[in-house]
Amino acid sequence: MDDSVAEHSRPLRILIADDSDSDRLILKTLLKRLGHEVLDVANGLDAVSVFQREAPDLVLLDALMPVMDGMEAARQIKLLAGERLVPLIFLTSLSEAGALARCLEAGGDDFLGKPYNRIIIEAKIKAFNRMRLMHRTLSDQRDLIRERNRQLTDEQEIAKRVFDNVAHSGCLDASNIRYHASPQSIFNGDVLFASPRPAGGMLIFMGDFTGHGLPAAIGAMPVAEIFYGMANKGFNGQDVLREINQKLKRILPTGMFCCGAMIEADFKLNQLQVWNGGLPDGWLIRTSGELQALPSRHLPLGILAPDQFNADFERVGAAPGDRVLMMTDGFLESADSAGNVFGEQGVTGTLDQLDGGDHPFDAMMSAVHRFTGNFEDGDDLTLCCLEMMDEAGLATLPDRAAPSALAGPAEWRCSYEIRERTLGEFSPLPLLLHICMEVPGLRRKSGEIYTLLAELYNNALEHGVLELPSEWKHSPEGFGRYYAERNRRLANVEGHYIRFTLHHSLKPDGGRLRVICEDSGQGFDFHNHPSVATGNSPTMSGRYAGRGLLLLKRLAETIRFHEQGNHVEIVYDWQFARTAENRDD
Amino acid sequence: MTDKPHLDEEALAELRDVMEDEFEVLIQTYVADSRDRIRGLQEALRADDSDAFAKTAHSFKGSCINIGAPRLGDLCLRAEIAGKESRLDDASGLLDDIAREFEQVIAGLDGLMVG
Numbered sequence: 001m002d003d004s005v006a007e008h009s010r011p012l013r014i015l016i017a018d019d020s021d022s023d024r025l026i027l028k029t030l031l032k033r034l035g036h037e038v039l040d041v042a043n044g045l046d047a048v049s050v051f052q053r054e055a056p057d058l059v060l061l062d063a064l065m066p067v068m069d070g071m072e073a074a075r076q077i078k079l080l081a082g083e084r085l086v087p088l089i090f091l092t093s094l095s096e097a098g099a100l101a102r103c104l105e106a107g108g109d110d111f112l113g114k115p116y117n118r119i120i121i122e123a124k125i126k127a128f129n130r131m132r133l134m135h136r137t138l139s140d141q142r143d144l145i146r147e148r149n150r151q152l153t154d155e156q157e158i159a160k161r162v163f164d165n166v167a168h169s170g171c172l173d174a175s176n177i178r179y180h181a182s183p184q185s186i187f188n189g190d191v192l193f194a195s196p197r198p199a200g201g202m203l204i205f206m207g208d209f210t211g212h213g214l215p216a217a218i219g220a221m222p223v224a225e226i227f228y229g230m231a232n233k234g235f236n237g238q239d240v241l242r243e244i245n246q247k248l249k250r251i252l253p254t255g256m257f258c259c260g261a262m263i264e265a266d267f268k269l270n271q272l273q274v275w276n277g278g279l280p281d282g283w284l285i286r287t288s289g290e291l292q293a294l295p296s297r298h299l300p301l302g303i304l305a306p307d308q309f310n311a312d313f314e315r316v317g318a319a320p321g322d323r324v325l326m327m328t329d330g331f332l333e334s335a336d337s338a339g340n341v342f343g344e345q346g347v348t349g350t351l352d353q354l355d356g357g358d359h360p361f362d363a364m365m366s367a368v369h370r371f372t373g374n375f376e377d378g379d380d381l382t383l384c385c386l387e388m389m390d391e392a393g394l395a396t397l398p399d400r401a402a403p404s405a406l407a408g409p410a411e412w413r414c415s416y417e418i419r420e421r422t423l424g425e426f427s428p429l430p431l432l433l434h435i436c437m438e439v440p441g442l443r444r445k446s447g448e449i450y451t452l453l454a455e456l457y458n459n460a461l462e463h464g465v466l467e468l469p470s471e472w473k474h475s476p477e478g479f480g481r482y483y484a485e486r487n488r489r490l491a492n493v494e495g496h497y498i499r500f501t502l503h504h505s506l507k508p509d510g511g512r513l514r515v516i517c518e519d520s521g522q523g524f525d526f527h528n529h530p531s532v533a534t535g536n537s538p539t540m541s542g543r544y545a546g547r548g549l550l551l552l553k554r555l556a557e558t559i560r561f562h563e564q565g566n567h568v569e570i571v572y573d574w575q576f577a578r579t580a581e582n583r584d585d
Numbered sequence: 586m587t588d589k590p591h592l593d594e595e596a597l598a599e600l601r602d603v604m605e606d607e608f609e610v611l612i613q614t615y616v617a618d619s620r621d622r623i624r625g626l627q628e629a630l631r632a633d634d635s636d637a638f639a640k641t642a643h644s645f646k647g648s649c650i651n652i653g654a655p656r657l658g659d660l661c662l663r664a665e666i667a668g669k670e671s672r673l674d675d676a677s678g679l680l681d682d683i684a685r686e687f688e689q690v691i692a693g694l695d696g697l698m699v700g
Contacts, residue, residue, distance in 0.1 A: 019644060020618060020644055020648040020651075021614045021615075021617070021618045022611060022614045022618050022648045022652060023648050025604075025607070025611050025614055026600065026603070026604070026651055026652075029603055029604050029607060029611075030603055033603065062647075064644060092647075093643070114647045114650045114651050115650045115651045116651055118599075118603060
């Protein structure tokens with residue numbers, strides 16, 4: 001405030017142009033006595049050149065002058081001033097309205113009549129100085145806003161680079177994924193992550209944070225970290241989702257949350273697991289053309305406390321070629337120039353008209369494109385399509401960098417047992433994988449190790465402890481029955497356990513991991529099992545049916561069953577320099 | 586003829602107050618300036634240039650009003666109008682009136698200086 005008072009009373013530099021020597025002398029003396037600095041000239045041409053040289057704050061111009069008159073001088077001075085407001089007051093005894101109007105048209109801001117009245121002169125100079133300062137304040141603020149805006153854009157650019165480093169695109173570029181996300185989508189609050197799972201299959205997360213700009217982007221950072229960190233370690237979609245919800249609940253302010261969907265694709269079992277909390281309906285598009293909605297059945301992430309959060313996935317069988325489509329709200333809200341939105345009708349209309357050759361992703365993108373007309377403006381939509389496929393067709397997890405030296409534990413043994421209720425609530429796989437990954441030589445084999453552990457564990461649980469017959473899974477009705485029964489039996493596991501014993505030791509050219517998996521189930525007749533015994537038996541036993549055992553045999557050096565078949569021991573060897581391509585021969 | 590006074594005593598008193606020591610310089614400047622203007626009017630009349638006549642009369646009018654010589658200012662206004670309307674026949678008589686009135690103003694101003 002003090003500054004502006006000082007600014008308002010600061011002496012001004014005033015230019016006077018008048019060809020009448022006596023008038024000029026009077027005005028100059030008057031202004032000097034008011035404390036201002038005065039520059040005076042006798043014609044318009046001099047006025048322009050002095051203005052250019054001295055940049056006065058205010059100009060008083062006689063309208064009629066020799067050489068160059070006041071009108072022309074006014075035009076040139078206003079041009080020179082540019083964005084700066086330099087009040088220009090005509091000194092005149094003109095009284096004809098047309099002549100006065102011409103003075104204003106030439107750029108004048110006001111008139112000062114003769115005879116000069118010092119009270120009026122002082123008041124006008126003060127008034128115009130106020131206007132000049134206000135204009136300057138506005139210009140300064142506009143410049144400041146412009147600068148801030150540039151800064152904000154720079155910061156967003158940097159934030160985006162940081163975010164991209166954390167979030168990267170995972171396996172979004174895999175051949176079975178198509179997606180669209182605007183490059184700035186993170187600042188719309190949209191996120192899309194995809195990661196291969198160590199034992200095969202994929203995990204995809206799509207999220208849409210409330211709000212826009214940096215606040216929305218900040219929430220996305222921990223989600224990216226959790227997603228990629230946990231997916232990499234073999235956690236399943238449920239675990240990742242629980243962790244994301246818990247984290248967001250803790251860090252997001254009330255009223256901010258994240259609508260999201262998680263898709264866990266298992267290409268081996270030909271099944272999809274879907275969780276949708278607050279996103280528009282997802283769609284499963286089967287090769288037959290049959291459509292199945294995958295609607296939101298949960299509250300968005302970051303709202304419910306961990307103990308109230310429901311991470312139950314919907315499980316659907318899906319064969320190679322089936323596609324699942326997910327989108328954010330921005331997709332439905334895409335509007336045409338009249339403000340009509342694409343909406344759910346737009347989506348279902350497009351899907352209903354799909355014919356066999358159309359990729360649903362392309363169909364949706366071009367439909368929304370057609371609908372909105374000017375698609376580039378305000379692109380705020382994220383769309384992702386995942387296609388089920390034969391796992392063999394997909395590139396597996398890339399081998400990590402080779403171990404540099406023999407750091408980490410080499411000779412160790414551990415035993416881990418989960419019991420009773422915990423069997424249904426907790427998967428020991430990430431923990432066991434984590435222990436194995438402490439061995440540098442095993443780290444690049446995380447996919448194979450995970451697959452071994454997962455096969456052993458799932459067989460011990462589902463067929464050993466729960467005694468579920470795997471052939472149920474071969475028909476669509478049985479598929480549902482299998483999982484319903486699985487849940488029912490998991491509630492009744494008193495006295496049951498699954499115990500893993502891991503033993504690692506070094507060998508001259510690498511190392512050996514021995515895994516023993518024991519369970520409390522009945523076991524099975526492994527002596528006559530078609531995959532174990534020679535010769536084919538027409539009746540497939542429930543346990544280690546089909547590919548499970550074959551997979552174990554392919555990955556492990558040896559596999560042996562003990563006791564009544566509820567005690568499995570496998571040996572897995574790794575070599576220092578050689579890699580997986582040598583294993584299968 | 587105009588009924589305005591030769592000199593506006595009040596305006597002159599205020600000018601003296603504003604100009605302080607420079608009041609005399611102002612009066613001398615005005616007188617010299619006015620002589621130039623009258624010469625300018627005569628030249629314009631000789632050249633039959635009604636536009637220049639009107640402009641010079643206009644400027645002359647302004648300085649007369651400012652200095653406190655309202656009757657002379659009024660004559661200048663008439664001259665300006667005559668010039669604008671290209672009635673230079675009337676202007677010749679007006680110019681004589683202006684010259685006469687100017688002598689009156691000088692006399693009055695001289696009186697002020699002495700006083």
